Amino acid sequence: MKQGTKQILSAVLLIASVALILWLTVLGREAQEVTPTVYYPFHSLGSFWKDIQRNGIKGNILGNILLFIPFGALVRIVSGWRALWKTAASGFVFSLLIETVQLLTKRGSFDLDDVLLNVAGTVIGCVIVRAVERLLKK
Numbered sequence: 540m541k542q543g544t545k546q547i548l549s550a551v552l553l554i555a556s557v558a559l560i561l562w563l564t565v566l567g568r569e570a571q572e573v574t575p576t577v578y579y580p581f582h583s584l585g586s587f588w589k590d591i592q593r594n595g596i597k598g599n600i601l602g603n604i605l606l607f608i609p610f611g612a613l614v615r616i617v618s619g620w621r622a623l624w625k626t627a628a629s630g631f632v633f634s635l636l637i638e639t640v641q642l643l644t645k646r647g648s649f650d651l652d653d654v655l656l657n658v659a660g661t662v663i664g665c666v667i668v669r670a671v672e673r674l675l676k677k
Contacts (some may be wrong), residue, residue, distance in 0.1 A: 546617065553613035557633075560606055564637050568646040603656035604663065607634070611664025623665055630661025 607630055614626050634657035641647030 549613055549616040553610070553617050556609045556613055560610065560633075560637070563606065565640050565644065565646050570645045572645070600656060603653050604660040607657045607660030608664040608667070611661035612668045613664070614661070615665040615668045623662065623669075626665040627658055627662050630658045634658060634661075 610633070611626055611630055614620070614629050618625070618629075620626055631654065634654045637657075638647075638649045638651075638654055642649035
C-alpha cells in the first residue's frame with residue numbers, strides 16, 4: 540500500500556475511532572439527574588479489583604482499555620510521532636476531555652480511573668504499532 544493511501548486510510552479510521560468513542564462515552568447517553576464523580580485515582584479500580592476476584596474481568600476496566608487501543612495505534616500511524624509519551628499525552632487529553640464533558644453534561648460519571656485506563660489502552664495501541672513496524676523492518 541502506498542504511503543499516502545496508508546495515511547488517508549489511517550486518518551479516516553482515526554476519525555471513525557474518535558466518533559465511536561464519543562458516541563459510546565457521551566453522545567449516545569442520556570443525561571442523568573445524579574452522576575458519581577471520583578476525583579482521586581485508583582478509587583474505582585479498588586472496587587473493580589474486588590469484583591474481578593469474585594466475578595472475573597469487569598467490563599468497565601476491559602472496555603476502557605480496549606476502546607482506546609485502536610485510538611493509540613491510529614494516532615501513532617497518522618501523526619508519525621516516534622515518542623511514546625506524545626501518543627500517551629494525546630490519549631490523556633482526549634480522555635480528560637471526555638470525562639469533563641461527561642461531568643458538565645451529566646452523560647456519564649467523571650472518574651480519573653477511566654482516564655488512567657484509557658491512557659493504558661492508548662499506550663498499548665501505540666506499542667503494538669511500534670512492534671509491528673520493527674518486525675516489518677527485519
